[in-house]
Amino acid sequence: MTIFSAVERTDPSPAGHGESRSQFIDRVAGPFWDQVRDLMEDWFSRLCSDAQADIRGRLRSRDDRQSKGAFFELYLHECLLRMGYTVTCHPEVDGTRRRPDFLAEKDGSTLYLEARSASSSDVAVGADARVNTLYESLNKIDSPNFFLGVDVERQGGGPLRARPLRSTLEKWLRELNPDAYRDRGNGRRDFPGMPYEADGWRIQFIALPKSPDARGKKGVRPLGIIGGARAFRVPDDEEIKNALNDKGSSYGPLGAPYIVAVSSSSITTHDYDVKNALYGTETLLIGIGPGGQTHSDALVRNPDGYWYKGDHWDHRHVSAVLVVKKLHPASIGTQQHTIWEHPDPEWSVPPLPMWRRSTVDAHGTMHFADPARTPTAWFGLTDPWPLGEPFPRKGRS
Numbered sequence: 001m002t003i004f005s006a007v008e009r010t011d012p013s014p015a016g017h018g019e020s021r022s023q024f025i026d027r028v029a030g031p032f033w034d035q036v037r038d039l040m041e042d043w044f045s046r047l048c049s050d051a052q053a054d055i056r057g058r059l060r061s062r063d064d065r066q067s068k069g070a071f072f073e074l075y076l077h078e079c080l081l082r083m084g085y086t087v088t089c090h091p092e093v094d095g096t097r098r099r100p101d102f103l104a105e106k107d108g109s110t111l112y113l114e115a116r117s118a119s120s121s122d123v124a125v126g127a128d129a130r131v132n133t134l135y136e137s138l139n140k141i142d143s144p145n146f147f148l149g150v151d152v153e154r155q156g157g158g159p160l161r162a163r164p165l166r167s168t169l170e171k172w173l174r175e176l177n178p179d180a181y182r183d184r185g186n187g188r189r190d191f192p193g194m195p196y197e198a199d200g201w202r203i204q205f206i207a208l209p210k211s212p213d214a215r216g217k218k219g220v221r222p223l224g225i226i227g228g229a230r231a232f233r234v235p236d237d238e239e240i241k242n243a244l245n246d247k248g249s250s251y252g253p254l255g256a257p258y259i260v261a262v263s264s265s266s267i268t269t270h271d272y273d274v275k276n277a278l279y280g281t282e283t284l285l286i287g288i289g290p291g292g293q294t295h296s297d298a299l300v301r302n303p304d305g306y307w308y309k310g311d312h313w314d315h316r317h318v319s320a321v322l323v324v325k326k327l328h329p330a331s332i333g334t335q336q337h338t339i340w341e342h343p344d345p346e347w348s349v350p351p352l353p354m355w356r357r358s359t360v361d362a363h364g365t366m367h368f369a370d371p372a373r374t375p376t377a378w379f380g381l382t383d384p385w386p387l388g389e390p391f392p393r394k395g396r397s
Contacts, residue, residue: 001052003044003059004037014391017135020062025329035386036329039379040071043078048089069117072263072327073101076115079354080104082378093251100251100258109350111257111319116247118239118264130159137162139223141169144216145178147224149191149206156200165196169205178209237276239264244277244306244321257319257347259339264325271338271358274323275366278340280305307342319345322355333376333385338368354378 009029019027025036040059047055058070080087084106091103091112102113131152138148148169172194181191194205208224243262251258264273276282280301303310306318324337336356341349343360357369376383 001056003040003056017132021064022060022067032386032388032390040329043074046081047077051089071329072117073115075327076113076261083354095252098250112254113259113261114247115261116243118243118262134160135223139221141166141222143173143222145210146173147208147210148222149208149224151204153204154202160199160201173207176207181209237273240277241306257349258317259320259322260318261322263327264323278305279308313344316344316346319347320349333381
């Protein structure tokens with residue numbers, strides 16, 4: 001059993017807006033992506049045989065949440081193997097019909113590991129899909145002289161009819177003279193714009209003149225600048241806490257260390273959100289002096305963390321939380337993830353040297369320890385990996 005299609009790949013282009021991650025990795029041609037597929041197939045070949053059908057099906061899913069979640073589990077399984085563990089997938093647990101993802105055994109010790117993805121809601125996924133469908137449709141426009149800037153200011157509740165929009169845009173672009181517009185150093189304000197409203201959508205388009213030598217070329221996608229649709233702060237700490245609340249108490253007493261691994265789509269690389277989720281949201285204490293003047297006293301944490309409740313440590317059965325951010329098959333050699341150990345667990349986790357380690361001492365001070373080996377060394381990869389460029393420029397080898 002293999003993950004990917006046994007076909008000759010000839011299309012080296014980047015992913016389209018409506019293309020799922022699984023479709024892209026299965027389709028894209030080139031030595032760079034051959035290395036990615038080979039690595040995934042190699043990891044998959046070592047996965048428990050009774051788990052392969054489910055993981056393969058989700059890796060091939062067109063729902064990115066499914067394919068990302070499956071690769072996350074594949075990554076965790078491979079990490080346990082690389083650290084010398086014997087792994088059982090979905091082991092039976094006394095007192096419940098539910099099964100954790102992995103039981104890992106080594107030198108007479110055991111631990112359980114459960115994977116959970118802090119993924120987007122169905123509503124958010126549907127909204128993103130509608131916008132991506134719009135972008136794919138706009139890339140079919142014939143625009144020999146202009147790139148197109150797109151700002152979705154408001155999204156309707158359903159799809160936007162594509163044919164009337166493309167006809168309107170093509171007519172507008174044909175009537176523009178690319179030599180009449182110049183970027184005079186003040187951004188896009190000198191470029192022509194066109195508002196469009198239909199089906200509950202409101203979109204602002206901007207025509208960006210191509211350079212003379214780039215005009216009239218076939219097969220060039222017209223989209224140049226995209227944005228809008230939704231603007232919001234992703235509450236990373238809430239996503240992590242929700243994931244822990246969902247999986248933290250699924251199995252009752254296990255009699256061994258229990259680790260919940262959370263895959264986060266957060267674009268941040270700092271630890272602020274994880275600290276807030278586990279140890280409580282950070283708050284600045286403000287003091288008031290005798291004359292009514294205010295001054296900052298200290299940063300403290302509210303007792304609303306998954307572990308920290310002010311006067312006691314909670315959820316002691318969760319020995320540690322592994323937080324994995326923006327996991328992708330093509331970047332596993334450069335991504336370093338952190339395992340956060342409970343300050344007072346029922347069962348302490350053994351050393352897990354693949355990951356950066358976070359601990360809290362008796363005085364409440366947080367410490368971090370980097371692993372002695374890089375991810376590329378642990379996985380036996382070249383540095384850098386993959387070799388080559390993902391999308392080589394034409395005319396370059």
